[in-house]
Amino acid sequence: MSDEITVHPLPWPPAPIRTERLVLREPGTRDRAAFIELLASPEVHTYLGGPRPRDELEREMSPVPERWPGSFVVELDGSMIGQILLRRATGNRRPAAAGKADLGYLFLPRAWGFGYAAEACAAALGWFADALPGEPVVLATQTANDRSMRLAAKLGFTEVERFEAWGAEQWLGMWSPVTPSA
Numbered sequence: 001m002s003d004e005i006t007v008h009p010l011p012w013p014p015a016p017i018r019t020e021r022l023v024l025r026e027p028g029t030r031d032r033a034a035f036i037e038l039l040a041s042p043e044v045h046t047y048l049g050g051p052r053p054r055d056e057l058e059r060e061m062s063p064v065p066e067r068w069p070g071s072f073v074v075e076l077d078g079s080m081i082g083q084i085l086l087r088r089a090t091g092n093r094r095p096a097a098a099g100k101a102d103l104g105y106l107f108l109p110r111a112w113g114f115g116y117a118a119e120a121c122a123a124a125l126g127w128f129a130d131a132l133p134g135e136p137v138v139l140a141t142q143t144a145n146d147r148s149m150r151l152a153a154k155l156g157f158t159e160v161e162r163f164e165a166w167g168a169e170q171w172l173g174m175w176s177p178v179t180p181s182a
């Protein structure tokens with residue numbers, strides 16, 4: 001996947017976003033070990049084409065990993081538990097998603113099952129809706145990824161289509177901000 005990753009024009013970095021239990025902020029040097037754990041985790045990458053080798057990550061990862069507009073570290077009690085990605089995939093293969101912002105999420109397995117991903121994604125979508133009013137967001141996930149499918153539904157994404165790619169059935173969903181009626 002070599003799609004360009006920009007979400008311009010976004011006011012970036014935003015001030016840290018605080019939810020009931022979490023903080024969303026841009027990545028920093030203190031997150032490097034957690035990013036390596038996240039990207040090397042076979043469990044996290046079951047439906048994402050497999051993890052990256054840990055030694056390669058240790059060698060090659062930037063001192064400030066994943067620092068780009070739309071990349072949020074999700075922090076619980078001062079430690080990173082996951083990443084939220086909001087990016088515009090300019091070369092998206094699905095016409096319905098072309099040019100739209102795309103939501104992704106990766107959480108460390110020990111942080112699954114507590115509603116943290118839902119809480120963080122809802123906050124990121126709220127921030128996005130304030131920054132770019134009226135803009136929809138798309139999300140692609142494997143249909144076999146039950147946790148991700150449940151999360152997408154909980155966040156209010158609705159199905160656009162299902163398609164085959166990378167040897168598996170994929171789900172494309174879309175989210176639109178609720179606009180107050182006149």
Ligand SMILES: CC(C)(COP(=O)(O)OP(=O)(O)OC[C@H]1O[C@@H](n2cnc3c(N)ncnc32)[C@H](O)[C@@H]1OP(=O)(O)O)[C@@H](O)C(=O)NCCC(=O)NCCS
Nearest residue numbers: 044104105106107111112113114115116117118147148151
């Ligand atoms: C997809 C992923 C982020 C989902 O994480 P998750 O923790 O299951 O998602 P949520 O934050 O919605 O949490 C839901 C679970 O928390 C439970 N929960 C516990 N306390 C809760 C609370 N206070 N509020 C809400 N839910 C709570 C829910 O009951 C639910 O449990 P269940 O799965 O047993 O039904 C995670 O599995 C992951 O990182 N996967 C690997 C990466 C990936 O595949 N990403 C998709 C590609 S875009």
